Amino acid sequence: MSGANEEGRRVRVVLGEVAGRRTAADPARADLAEQTPVGEALVRGLVRAQLALALRMALVVVTGLGALPLLFAVAPAVGSIRILGVNLPWLLLGVLSFPFLFAVGWVYVRWAERNEQDFTAVIRRPE
């Protein structure tokens, strides 16, 4: 059978050829593994993108929640506003802060995964 013949045939393997072929097909991956300047730059880019994303999300929370004590101190009247018979600070802190935190986390997870997919795409792209 030709299939058996195919499998049974001896093939000469030269290590240098295999290594060379892989590098040619996957240069960015080799850059990463060998920590060349290009690989370093790729990792730095990923770390920077993820950090920038995390800091932006943290800023959203700091301005959204962190400004509240200051707001209540500067404008005490805000604390007396009643919605459905409940004072606004109770509603904001006791109820709404939790969905807000979850929403920020949800957006972060989506974007962080997108950053990683972009990174993977750069590494895997045959050039």
Add this chain to the structure above:
Amino acid sequence: MNPYVVPSLAVVILATVAIGAYGLRFARTTSDFLVASRSVSPAWNAAAISGEYLSAASFLGVAGLILRYGVDVLWYPVGFAAGYLALLLFVAAPLRRSGAFTLPDFCEVRLRSPLLRRLATIFVIFIGCLYLVPQLQGAGLTFTTVAGGSYAWGALLVGLVVTANVALGGMRAITFVQAFQYWLKLTALAVPVIFLALQWQAAGRPAIDPPSGPVFPVTTTVTFDDAARLTLPDGTVDEVEAGAERTYPAGAPVPDVSTVDDRRGPDWLLPGGDGSLFATYSLILATFLGTMGLPHVLVRFYTNPDGASARRTTLVVLGLVGLFYLFPTLYGVLGRIWAPHLLMTGQTDAVVLVLPEAALGGGHLGRLLGALVAAGALAAFLSTSSGILTSVAGVVFTDVLRAERGGSVRDFRVATVLAAALPIVLAVSVATMDVSRVVGLAFAVAASSFCPLLVLGIWWRGLTDVGAAAGVLAGGGAAMAAVLVTVLGPPLTGWPAQLIGQPAAWTVPLAFAVMVVGSLATSRRIPRDVGATMLRLHAPESLRL
């Protein structure tokens, strides 16, 4: 005494042991346990993490603080939940990818420094003890409230039970047990709230915070443990000596007691109160940044298969924890109507336990719901204290007793007893502190020691072992000193009281600053393999090279 309480507590313990035994069939060794856990979906894993995280401080303490201080202490639950967001943003995925199992492990992986590892060990033990004490206090309080026993015996008894459980391996951190305890805790708060809300509706929606101050809903007899001065809203003063009793008719105003610090009227209802802006921001900083540094929180992340699922798990935890924290607030608020006598005795942490019976009467429904919340409190207490004790004992075992990994089980038991001894002694001797306040201090220490270490270690190549050690010593040491002064020292007033009582606002920036400056000054000590470490921390696993 409520006849349903003892059976319900027994059911919690039996269910815990049974689910644990069921889980143990699949997990004979530590590595079995880890591999088994990796086949668990993020939803189960997240329920387990939440189950371990929601402690007596969350279950009992938050409602007690709200009953006493009002809107300002809502920052506790918000901060406890937001801590998971900070963990998600800055730590979750890279930490999982680092492969570190404990905080000392992370120091070793990132900075290759045995010295820093030892320093981290000291802080893990300190934070663990500080976190265990309020759990045991909660247990003692539950014991006195639902079973009428003495506080010291309750704390001691439950402390010994948990120690024995962890030492004998009966309460291993098995995903399903912890997950079960999350849902139990949520049910134990959510179901009674439905009946409490109906009761509030049926009673004609009594005002939560009447202008004249809280009033007794029924005829109430209050016993005073210490001499105190009672002040009525109309200015009448009543001096009582220790052991005295006073009986108040239904509708009588609740007197202000000189030995109990609480807030009334607009101070309770509106933000600001007598707490300063500094204390609020300090608390926010401590809880936002402290969660990532708690020893039992980190261990759990290792059970995720990869960084991306660690992130998803953390997001679900954020949702589950947020869902849970909707309820303690309601207990604190409704406690103003039905359990105002706690404002006179100072035992506000008991509000969750006494509210069902107080609101619904001593009939079967009230007693059954009372037994349900008692069961939830026991679950809260068991899961968190077992989790902390297991992780602290693990660190004592590997880093203090210096046993090899896979050392004898006897050594682990010795480590467990060592780790449990100090918290039990402290909990028995210090009965008067608010459960959530002490937990807040544990968060402050974690935020000023491990948070900078983790955040800078993960995101900044320039961190060195000397800089990290200096930062942990400066920030964490200062927070530790502040805690010791608060717990053991004389009462302070004015600015020193605020700086020491809520130290995070200055100790966290101090830790970051010292760590950065120290690392810049010793930049020759940056590990050579920092590039490889960064790649490992941040690159997706699918690219493992």
